[in-house]
Amino acid sequence: MDEAIIQLIRAGRPDEALAQLVPAYRRRVFGLAYGILVDRAAADDVAQEVFVKLWQNMGGYDGSARLSTWIYAITRNTAISALRRRRRLVSLSEPDVSAVVDGIESRETTDDGGEPQLWRHVDALPDRQRQVVVLFYQDDRSVEEVADMLGMPVNTVKTHLHRARARLASALGAANETAA
Amino acid sequence: MNSEENEAMRALDARLRQALSGLDAPEGFEDRLQARLPAVAAARTAPDAAALREKLEREHERRRAAADRAALVDGAAITVAGIGSLLAAWRFAPELARLYATAEQAAGSTAIGFATLALVGAALWAMLRSFDVSLATLAAGRPWNASTS
Numbered sequence: 001m002d003e004a005i006i007q008l009i010r011a012g013r014p015d016e017a018l019a020q021l022v023p024a025y026r027r028r029v030f031g032l033a034y035g036i037l038v039d040r041a042a043a044d045d046v047a048q049e050v051f052v053k054l055w056q057n058m059g060g061y062d063g064s065a066r067l068s069t070w071i072y073a074i075t076r077n078t079a080i081s082a083l084r085r086r087r088r089l090v091s092l093s094e095p096d097v098s099a100v101v102d103g104i105e106s107r108e109t110t111d112d113g114g115e116p117q118l119w120r121h122v123d124a125l126p127d128r129q130r131q132v133v134v135l136f137y138q139d140d141r142s143v144e145e146v147a148d149m150l151g152m153p154v155n156t157v158k159t160h161l162h163r164a165r166a167r168l169a170s171a172l173g174a175a176n177e178t179a180a
Numbered sequence: 181m182n183s184e185e186n187e188a189m190r191a192l193d194a195r196l197r198q199a200l201s202g203l204d205a206p207e208g209f210e211d212r213l214q215a216r217l218p219a220v221a222a223a224r225t226a227p228d229a230a231a232l233r234e235k236l237e238r239e240h241e242r243r244r245a246a247a248d249r250a251a252l253v254d255g256a257a258i259t260v261a262g263i264g265s266l267l268a269a270w271r272f273a274p275e276l277a278r279l280y281a282t283a284e285q286a287a288g289s290t291a292i293g294f295a296t297l298a299l300v301g302a303a304l305w306a307m308l309r310s311f312d313v314s315l316a317t318l319a320a321g322r323p324w325n326a327s328t329s
Contacts, residue, residue, distance in 0.1 A: 137200040
């Protein structure tokens with residue numbers, strides 16, 4: 001798949017390359033952005049921005065790195081920039097407004113999957129653990145692929161995944177006991 | 181890890197897989213992206229025009245600053261020369277008076293007057309030439325800087 005896209009890029013056909021790129025990478029780009037931002041609307045904006053950047057800069061892709069590595073790097077940088085912008089905005093706003101924003105965000109994440117409690121615990125994980133969990137379980141990816149997406153060593157991914165599962169099991173167990 | 185814990189972990193994995201498999205961009209993602217691209221493409225040419233305008237403005241600003249600097253230097257030079265002339269006239273007034281009296285005796289006051297006028301005229305003409313003024317521009321009645329703007 002990547003090879004066909006690379007051929008289109010090299011042939012100077014960015015529109016056709018983008019048409020193949022979006023369905024192939026949309027979920028991965030969105031998942032990566034969500035893992036960083038913990039906000040579906042913001043992740044959607046970032047995913048759009050990423051594909052626009054890819055389309056604009058296809059001429060600059062020289063093939064020295066894998067296509068996926070290039071896309072993941074752009075996604076991570078774009079999402080981190082968006083996160084910084086949002087933190088700056090929130091830090092500038094009134095505490096009451098921040099509380100409202102946080103409330104909206106937490107509600108947004110409970111709107112999907114019928115597992116509001118699970119989502120709340122996933123969103124509450126430390127950044128790296130949350131990113132690993134989201135990408136690992138979103139499409140049953142291998143730890144190697146998750147490591148490639150996050151630009152971190154495989155063993156680090158394994159460690160984060162192990163800690164995240166333990167933390168989630170403990171949190172959900174405690175929540176179930178409280179409910180019972 | 182005992183079998184009960186293994187079972188709990190497997191159940192957790194299944195729940196996470198089930199919940200996170202639905203994580204995707206909202207409906208109409210591709211349509212919104214396609215709708216955005218023409219505007220992005222149009223905006224890509226705009227920076228070229230903006231960059232050109234900015235370059236011209238920078239060039240204009242650079243020339244204006246250079247003209248300001250030149251005017252400042254000219255002004256300072258004229259001031260220094262004027263003060264120097266006044267000091268020299270003050271310092272050499274007796275010698276100048278003697279020289280004038282000697283020249284007047286030798287050539288007459290009319291010749292001295294014409295010579296003085298000629299010197300002042302030559303100095304004025306040299307100054308006008310430094311501002312690109314010629315006889316043609318004076319005859320045409322054009323402003324002195326019309327050809328330089």
